[in-house]
Structures are given as C-alpha cells and as structure tokens.
Amino acid sequence: MRAMDAPARTHGDWTLYRRLLGEARPHAGGLAAFLVLTLVATPLALLIPLPLKVVVDQVLGEKPVHGFLAAVLPASVASSPTALLTLAAVSVVAIAVLLQVHGLTVWALETWLGDRLVLDLRAKVFRHLQRLSLTFHEAKSGAEALYRVQQDAPSIRSVLVYGGIPFVGSIVKIVVMLFVTARIDGELTLVALCAAPPLLLLIQLFRKRLRANWTVVREHEGAANAVVRETLAALRVVKAFVQEDREHDRYVERGGESIRAEMRAVRAESLLWLVVGLVLACGTATVLWIGAQHVRAGALTTGNLLLVMAYLTQLYEPLRAVGNKVAGIQKSLVGADRVFALLDTAPDVVERPGAVAIREAKGAIRFEGVAFGYDKERPLLSGVTLDVPAGARVGIAGPSGSGKTTFLSLLPRFHDPTAGRILLDGLDLRDARLKDLRLQFAIVLQEPVLFSTTIRENIAYGRPEASEAEIAQAARSAGAHEFIEALPEKYDTQVGDRGLRLSGGERQRISLARAFLKDAPILLLDEPTSSVDVRTESVIMDAIERLMSGRTTFIIAHRLSTLDGCDLRLLVQDGTVVAGDAARRAFSDVPEAGTGP
Numbered sequence: 001m002r003a004m005d006a007p008a009r010t011h012g013d014w015t016l017y018r019r020l021l022g023e024a025r026p027h028a029g030g031l032a033a034f035l036v037l038t039l040v041a042t043p044l045a046l047l048i049p050l051p052l053k054v055v056v057d058q059v060l061g062e063k064p065v066h067g068f069l070a071a072v073l074p075a076s077v078a079s080s081p082t083a084l085l086t087l088a089a090v091s092v093v094a095i096a097v098l099l100q101v102h103g104l105t106v107w108a109l110e111t112w113l114g115d116r117l118v119l120d121l122r123a124k125v126f127r128h129l130q131r132l133s134l135t136f137h138e139a140k141s142g143a144e145a146l147y148r149v150q151q152d153a154p155s156i157r158s159v160l161v162y163g164g165i166p167f168v169g170s171i172v173k174i175v176v177m178l179f180v181t182a183r184i185d186g187e188l189t190l191v192a193l194c195a196a197p198p199l200l201l202l203i204q205l206f207r208k209r210l211r212a213n214w215t216v217v218r219e220h221e222g223a224a225n226a227v228v229r230e231t232l233a234a235l236r237v238v239k240a241f242v243q244e245d246r247e248h249d250r251y252v253e254r255g256g257e258s259i260r261a262e263m264r265a266v267r268a269e270s271l272l273w274l275v276v277g278l279v280l281a282c283g284t285a286t287v288l289w290i291g292a293q294h295v296r297a298g299a300l301t302t303g304n305l306l307l308v309m310a311y312l313t314q315l316y317e318p319l320r321a322v323g324n325k326v327a328g329i330q331k332s333l334v335g336a337d338r339v340f341a342l343l344d345t346a347p348d349v350v351e352r353p354g355a356v357a358i359r360e361a362k363g364a365i366r367f368e369g370v371a372f373g374y375d376k377e378r379p380l381l382s383g384v385t386l387d388v389p390a391g392a393r394v395g396i397a398g399p400s401g402s403g404k405t406t407f408l409s410l411l412p413r414f415h416d417p418t419a420g421r422i423l424l425d426g427l428d429l430r431d432a433r434l435k436d437l438r439l440q441f442a443i444v445l446q447e448p449v450l451f452s453t454t455i456r457e458n459i460a461y462g463r464p465e466a467s468e469a470e471i472a473q474a475a476r477s478a479g480a481h482e483f484i485e486a487l488p489e490k491y492d493t494q495v496g497d498r499g500l501r502l503s504g505g506e507r508q509r510i511s512l513a514r515a516f517l518k519d520a521p522i523l524l525l526d527e528p529t530s531s532v533d534v535r536t537e538s539v540i541m542d543a544i545e546r547l548m549s550g551r552t553t554f555i556i557a558h559r560l561s562t563l564d565g566c567d568l569r570l571l572v573q574d575g576t577v578v579a580g581d582a583a584r585r586a587f588s589d590v591p592e593a594g595t596g597p
Contacts, residue, residue, distance in 0.1 A: 016336045017164070020156050023121055030113045031160065037106050038169035042176050044102060047095050049310030051088035057303030059085045114157035122153040125339060133348035134414045135374060146229070147222045148342050155335030163329040181311050184304055185294065188287050192312055195283035199276060206272045210330040213265035218334050220258035227251045265331070287312055349413050351434045358436040362425050363390040363521045363552030365411070367577075369420035372403075372410060376418065380406055384420070384577045388568065393548060395563030396556045398572035404556045407572055408524050411554070412441045442520040444544075446527040446556075448511035450499030455484055456491040458499070458510055462518040470517060478513035479543045480506070505536035512543050523548060525555040 011019070024031060057063045058081070065078040077083040129137075129145050137145070182189040231238055231247045238247055291308055294300040300308075367386040373379035380403040388394055398404050409415050410422060413429055422429045429437060442462075450458050459474055460466045466474075471491065475481040483506055487493045499507045508528060515523065528544060529537040544555075545565075557563050571578040 011337050011340055013333060016333050016340065017159070019340055020159055020336055023124070023156060024117055024160055026120065027113060027116060030109065030116070031165065034106070034109050034113055034161065035165050035168065037102070037109065038165050039172055040102060041106075041169060042173045044095070044099055045173065046176070046180060046311075047091075047098075049307050051091045051095070052310070053303040053307045054084055054088045056306060057301050059088070061302065063301065063303075110161055114161040117156045117160065118154045121156045121339065122149050125149050125153055125342060128343055128345075131347050132345060134409065135348050136345065144222050144226065145342075147218075147225050148338060151221070152218070152335035152338045155332040155339065158332035159329055159336060163332060167329070177311050181308055184308055184311075185291070185300055188291055188294070188308055188312075191287050191290055192283055194286075195279050198279050202272060202275055202279075206268065209268055210265065210272075213261070213268055214331040214334040215337075217258060217261045217265055218338065220254065220261045224251060224254035224258050227254050284309075284312060349416050349434070352430060355433040356427060356431050357433050358424075358427070358440060361440040361521050363440075364388065364425050365522075365552065366423040366426075367420070368423065370410065370417045370422060371419035372406060372415060372417050379418065379575055381572075381577065382419075382575050386570070386577065386579055388552060388554075390425075390552055391550060392568055393553045393555070393566040395566030395569045396554060396572060397558075397563065397569070402572045403575065404572045405526055407570075407577065408526060408554055408556065411522070411524060412438045412443070440520055441522050441524055442515035442518045442547075443524045444508075444511050444515050444526070444528045448499065448504075448507040450495050450502075450507055450510060452495065452497045452499075454492050454494055455487075455510060458495060459491075459513045459517055461514055466517055471513075474513040474517035475510075477516045477543065477546055478509045479539045480509035480513050483509075505540065508536075508540055509543065512540065512547060516547055521551055523551045523553040523555075525553065527556050527558055529557075 054069070058065055065073060065084070069078065073087075077087065126149055129149070178189055178193070181192065227247065227250050231251070238244060288309065291300065291305045295302055295305050365386075365388040367384045370384040371379050371382040373381070384407075396404050396407065406415065410417060411429075413434065416430065424432065424437070424440070451461070456468075456471055457464075459471050463470075468491075472481060475484055475491075484490055484493070493501075495501055495507075495510075499510070502510070512528070525544065529540050548555075555563065555566070563569055568579060
C-alpha cells in the first residue's frame with residue numbers, strides 16, 4: 001500500500017459530529033450521565049477557593065461575615081475567628097473528598113462508555129468489511145482494513161468522550177466563571193474576556209491545518225502497517241530469498257515517513273498551544289495588575305482578589321482546554337472520516353428487495369451471455385453461455401490467469417456478472433436470498449483455509465451445531481479421521497495460525513471434511529490437489545470422489561487426468577469458455593501445469 005501525499009477528506013466536521021452521535025445513540029443514557037457529571041465539576045470548582053477567602057478576609061483580615069455565609073452560619077461561628085478557621089480547614093478536606101469521588105466516578109464512567117462505543121463501532125466496521133465484495137478486498141490492502149478497525153474506530157471515543165462532552169463542560173464552566181467573577185468585579189471580568197477573541201481566531205486558523213496534517217499521518221501509519229502484514233504473511237518467501245533486511249529497511253523507511261509527518265503535525269499543535277498559553281498569560285498578568293490597583297484603591301478586598309484570580313484560573317483553564325481539545329478532536333476526526341468513508345462504500349454484491357428463499361437446490365445451472373471483468377475496459381470473461389444439468393461433473397482447465405477461479409466465484413455471487421445472468425434451477429442468482437444461495441455451495445480451495453482454533457471447530461465451521469458423531473463421520477469420509485485420532489489431543493488439537501501446525505495434505509483433508517459436513521448440493525473444487533504429493537493426492541481424490549457423488553460439481557485441475565471422470569469439460573482461455581467437442585480438441589494443446597485466478 002502506498003501512503004497518500006495529500007489528505008483525502010470526504011466529510012465536513014459537523015457531518016462527522018452528527019454521524020458519531022448517531023452511532024452513539026444506543027448509549028444515549030450513558031452519554032447523558034457523563035455530561036451531567038462533567039457539568040457537576042463546575043460548582044465543585046467554585047468551592048475550591050472559598051476557604052482561602054474566608055481565612056484571608058474574616059480570620060486574618062477580621063472583616064465581618066456577610067452574604068451567603070452570614071445567612072447559613074450560626075452567629076457564634078460567624079463571630080469567632082477560631083471557629084471560622086476550623087470551618088475553613090474542614091471545608092478544604094471535604095471539598096478534596098468530593099473532588100476525588102467525582103473524579104473517580106467520571107473516570108469509571110468515561111472508561112466504560114468509551115470502550116463500549118469503540119467496540120460497537122469496531123463491530124459495525126468489521127461486519128461491513130465482511131459484507132463488501134471480494135472485488136473490494138482484492139483491490140485494497142488487508143492492513144488498511146485492519147487499521148480502520150483497530151486505529152480509526154476509536155475516534156468515536158476520542159471525539160465524544162474525551163473531546164466533545166468535556167468541550168461542552170468547558171464552555172459551561174467559562175460561562176459560569178464569567179458570571180461569578182462579574183458579580184465580584186465587572187471590570188476585571190471584561191479584561192479577562194479580552195483574551196477570548198484572539199483564542200477563537202487562533203483555533204479557527206489552526207483547525208484545518210491540523211486536520212490535514214493528521215490525515216497524512218494516518219495514511220503513512222497505514223502504509224507502515226501494510227509492510228508488516230505483507231511480510232509476515234509471506235514469511236516463507238522472505239526467508240527463502242533471504243530478504244529480511246530488505247523488508248526491515250522498507251518498514252523503517254515507511255515508519256520514518258510516518259514519524260516525519262507526525263512531527264509536522266506536532267509542531268503545528270505545539271505552536272497552537274504556545275500561542276494559547278502566551279495569550280492567557282498576558283490576560284492573567286493584566287487582570288492581576290488591575291486587580292491589585294483595585295485593592296490599593298479600596299474597591300476590592302484582598303480575599304476577593306484571591307477569589308477572582310482563582311476563578312480566573314478556572315476560567316482560563318477551560319479556554320486552554322478548548323484550544324487543546326480542538327487540536328485533539330481534529331486528529332480524531334481524521335479517523336472518523338476514514339471510518340465513515342469505509343462504511344459509505346457500498347457492497348458490489350447486494351441482495352435485492354423481496355429476494356426468493358431457497359430450501360435445497362437441485363443443482364441445474366445455466367449461464368446466459370455472462371461477462372465479467374474487474375476493469376470494464378478489459379473483461380476477463382465474455383459471452384459465456386452454458387447449460388450444466390443437476391448432478392453433472394464439470395471439469396475446468398486453462399492457462400494461468402485465464403479466469404478459471406473467477407468463473408467459479410460467480411456461482412456463489414462472490415462477484416456479479418457485468419453482463420448476462422446465471423440461473424440456478426431456473427432462478428436468477430441475483431433474485432435469490434444471498435445467505436440461502438451460499439448455503440447451496442461447498443467450496444474446497446487450492447490452498448486450504450483453516451482458522452486458528454481446534455480441528456473440531458474447523459470441520460464444523462459451516463455447521464456449528466453438528467454433533468460429535470457427525471463431525472467424526474465427515475472426517476472419515478474425507479480420509480482425515482485416522483490422522484486426527486493419532487494426535488495427542490485428537491479433535492481438540494489446535495491447528496495454529498492458518499493451520500500451519502498441520503501438513504498441507506492434512507489441512508486439505510480437514511477442508512474436505514468441512515465440505516462433507518456442510519452437505520451442500522453443489523460443489524466447487526479449485527485445484528484441491530495441486531499442492532500435495534502423489535500419495536496424498538490419491539487419498540484426497542478418493543475422498544473427493546465420494547464427496548462428488550450425487551452433487552453438481554465444478555472442479556478446476558492443473559492435471560488433465562484429474563478431469564477424466566467429468567461429464568463436461570470446459571477450457572477457459574482468452575476470456576472465453578469453450579465446451580463440448582471444441583474443448584476436448586483444445587485440451588490436448590493445454591499443458592498440464594499452471595494455475596491462476
């Protein structure tokens with residue numbers, strides 16, 4: 001995968017906010033509770049400097065208690081400096097306890113809510129990736145898809161839980177602090193407000209720049225991840241050609257590009273934070289200077305100045321947080337943009353409204369003028385017209401890259417024809433329910449696909465509810481039961497990543513057992529013996545012969561002798577499918593080698 005040099009932005013900020021809120025709708029109650037807890041932080045912050053004001057003005061300054069305290073305190077407490085000092089000290093501890101309880105509650109809810117939002121969005125992206133057609137996945141890097149799930153999906157937590165709700169809380173805190181400080185000294189409040197316009201202008205100037213920078217970072221990170229995934233997937237080839245150093249250097253190069261892009265983004269963020277800090281420091285210094293003048297003139301008490309300065313800190317802190325949150329949110333919106341761009345990608349193969357249910361197909365298949373190509377200008381197949389009776393065995397041969405595997409992929413609708421149609425028992429495949437249609441096919445591939453779980457679960461992959469006896473019988477039919485029973489853990493043996501703890505022949509026989517257990521009426525075999533030795537091939541062919549009995553079968557083989565028992569032979573070559581006498585004559589000219597899609 002190549003990193004993009006320019007950002008690919010598909011959604012505006014407000015569109016992303018709206019869509020993220022839509023994804024979070026199932027957790028609206030949790031978000032509301034988190035918002036309430038965030039807003040509660042504001043009145044708690046108002047309490048923090050009050051004990052200090054009481055000590056400075058009433059205890060040390062011996063000024064009379066007035067206002068709210070005079071209304072709630074008994075006269076004996078209000079008139080005693082010792083009692084007021086004790087009350088102030090107890091209040092400091094009580095406020096600290098409240099702040100700790102509030103902080104722990106916010107942290108717990110933030111963690112739970114954020115993780116649930118991320119899991120739900122990851123699951124949705126993962127489901128959508130599975131729905132997208134093979135055409136999409138053949139054109140895109142698997143590492144890119146993995147990056148969208150693992151790295152981009154958490155943007156919903158960063159934007160809503162870490163960014164959006166705290167942003168709202170900061171705005172509310174700013175308004176409350178302005179109101180409270182205005183009640184104490186209106187002039188100082190106006191001075192403090194002078195810092196807001198420059199901050200808003202800075203945020204607007206930096207917002208688009210930060211979004212563009214972090215988009216480039218994500219693209220470079222995805223490119224580096226692609227190198228790791230490709231190398232580990234082809235590790236045998238890398239080792240065989242002694243290219244470990246080359247792949248290492250390639251990863252370091254891609255990773256270096258990612259670091260350089262991230263440093264550009266960090267420099268932009270750091271510049272924003274630096275200027276924000278400078279503006280707020282100037283505002284604080286100005287308020288301190290003017291406030292001191294007010295105290296010297298007798299217009300403001302020392303305690304009230306301390307209170308104003310404390311509240312000013314509480315005012316400027318959310319202003320600073322707004323600047324920082326904007327930077328962080330722009331970084332996260334890049335991930336959200338990429339997630340929704342993926343979710344907006346429509347599958348090429350979709351189920352039509354009112355699709356017809358299929359119980360059990362007989363297996364008669366007809367191709368009518370079928371054409372297909374990944375590139376419309378260069379069709380891989382064209383003009384295919386063919387009748388296959390139910391229960392027939394169809395052998396397919398052809399040179400590498402001629403379209404044999406693609407031909408088979410049209411049957412379970414991994415791809416849809418670009419022209420013409422395919423009928424199953426007289427029903428256009430595109431009119432059938434997709435799940436029902438695919439249940440009619442059992443597939444055995446050239447390279448058997450196993451999952452990193454037990455042999456039992458791999459055999460029962462298509463029928464998880466199958467009994468132990470059914471699984472064992474399928475293994476016997478595939479010629480796999482004997483070697484499975486010889487393993488220390490038998491059917492509970494872990495096969496390892498992609499089944500690599502087993503030999504190629506053993507993996508293929510488990511794959512055949514899976515097909516036996518599914519018991520579908522149509523069988524697709526894509527060169528099932530091409531990667532095994534002659535002895536293992538004989539065992540597998542015996543199993544395949546049993547598997548083909550009574551089923552409509554399409555089999556691709558690179559050894560023409562494998563197709564001797566077929567009722568119909570097809571030659572796929574130069575975008576055409578030749579059948580009948582023409583195919584038989586052409587078969588003699590086809591070399592017994594070459595495989596390909």
